[in-house]
Amino acid sequence: MNISLLKKLSESCGVSGFENEVRELIKSEIKSNVDKIEIDNLGNLIAFKKGIKNKKTALIAHMDEIGFVVKRVEKGFINFTKIGGIDDRILLSQRVIIKGNKDIEGVIGCKPVHLQKDEEKKQVVKSDQLYIDVADEKTNIEKGMPVCFASEFKKIGKTTYTGKAMDNRLGVFCLIELIKKIKKPKNDLYFIFSTQEEVGLKGARTAVFSIEPDLAIIIDTTYAGDVPVVSEKECDTKLGKGVVINLIESCGAGAIIPEKIKELVINTAKKKKIKYQIEIGEGGMTDAAIVQITKKGILSCSLSIPVRNLHTPCEIFDIRDVKETVKLVENLI
CATH class of the missing domain: 3.40.630.10 (Zn peptidases)
Known part of the structure; x- marks a missing residue:
């Protein structure tokens, strides 16, 4: 095949x-x-x-x-909405690609474990508490752009x-x-x-x-x-x-x-x-x-x-x- x-x-x-x-x-x-x-x-x-x-x-x-769509952009950080059935537990630290005029790579991040309270550490981090970090404040990323996992x-x-x-x-x-x-x-x-x-x-x-x-x-x-x-x-x-x-x-x-x-x-x-x-x-x-x-x-x-x-x-x-x-x-x- x-x-x-x-x-x-x-x-x-x-x-x-x-x-x-x-x-x-x-x-x-x-x-x-x-x-x-x-x-x-x-x-x-x-x-x-x-x-x-x-x-x-x-x-x-x-x-x-399944994937995501850009919801909000601020200084190189992106809030996103899930498209399709995705378990929040598999999202943290995943590499993703934002599809615009050119592909832009990013990583899904959250509050560092060192700063989390004991109660926070016991909870699943919800997708609305996560963000995509593209490490560049000057990217041409707009609301509504699709985002997919970057998997080989x-x-x-x-x-x-x-x-x-x-x-x-x-x-x-x-x-x-x-x-x-x-x-x-x-x-x-x-x-x-x-x-x-x-x-x-x-x-x-x-x-x-x-x-x-x-x-x-x-x-x-x-x-x-x-x-x-x-x-x-x-x-x-x-x-x-x-x-x-x-x-x-x-x-x-x-x-x-x-x-x-x-x-x-x-x-x-x-x-x-x-x-x-x-x-x-x-x-x-x-x-x-x-x-x-x-x-x-x-x-x-x-x-x-x-x-x-x-x-x-x-x-x-x-x-x-x-x-x-x-x-x-x-x-x-």
């Missing part, structure tokens, strides 16, 4: 609502392999491949990532890698792989690289509303439970054990996969000897949650790649799970 492309995708910035950089990278990768590319009013990139039949299948992966994508094990924005550049990568693999599709294929998933599943809703596909397959990531602080009862998804088939998202508040789609997906995985895991999710949801209730209802399923440290600057995944995900989707369509 093209690991150098994965690195580029991970290290590109695409905070929700500011996806232009990663969208341009995707466009450059796929433009010679599709019949048509459209960018809609919400910034979704929709690539089309003509099929033999008149049925329409949508393949969806959101391209946005790298290999850390035999088949494992770490980087930022694996949620959901892994899904994006799968769609690009499928675009290049599938030469003559049976059905019309719409590859949707959606926007603003991390802040309300917004882009996918508008994209499928205009297309109204017969089937939608969403590719995303999910939390892995194979770490010391999580029991198997809480979460039994593991790295290296295959694609995750999401039967229920967020205790039913998200998508619930229809029975006939469930049977199709599981039977296909078994028939093709594709490694898979089943998830009954208690937290989080994917674009499938909004796609399946758009218009008169769209048959949808969500497939995920397990990731450790989800929604942090150092997410960890196993490339074998990415391969199994691509293989399953290729056989489904």
Whole structure:
């Protein structure tokens, strides 16, 4: 698999609502392999491949990532607002990049431990008590500029890698792989690289509303439970054990996969000897949650790649799970 492309995708910035950089990278990768590319009013990139039949299948992966936006600037120090679900506990001392006319690097800081009272030391430092230090009073930083984590994508094990924005550049990568693999599709294929998933599943809703596909397959990531602080009862998804088939998202508040789609997906995985895991999710949801209730209802399923440290600057995944995900989707369509 093209690991150098994965690195580029991970290290590109695409905070929700500011996806232009990663969208341009995707466009450059796929433009010679599709019949048509459209960018809609919400910034979704929709690539089309003509099929033999008149049925329409949508393949969806959101391209946005969690991050920040500049709220206030004063003498080289920046107050920021979080975009998406970020745990305040992982923020302190993180390196970040402010995206303006040029990239400006900074570090998230707070009150030094030497000056903290005993009670302060016992508390989680909230994001509104943190600041970004760019160590330069004369920078051209303005309110509303997006800020992303400054993380390097790298290999850390035999088949494992770490980087930022694996949620959901892994899904994006799968769609690009499928675009290049599938030469003559049976059905019309719409590859949707959606926007603003991390802040309300917004882009996918508008994209499928205009297309109204017969089937939608969403590719995303999910939390892995194979770490010391999580029991198997809480979460039994593991790295290296295959694609995750999401039967229920967020205790039913998200998508619930229809029975006939469930049977199709599981039977296909078994028939093709594709490694898979089943998830009954208690937290989080994917674009499938909004796609399946758009218009008169769209048959949808969500497939995920397990990731450790989800929604942090150092997410960890196993490339074998990415391969199994691509293989399953290729056989489904």
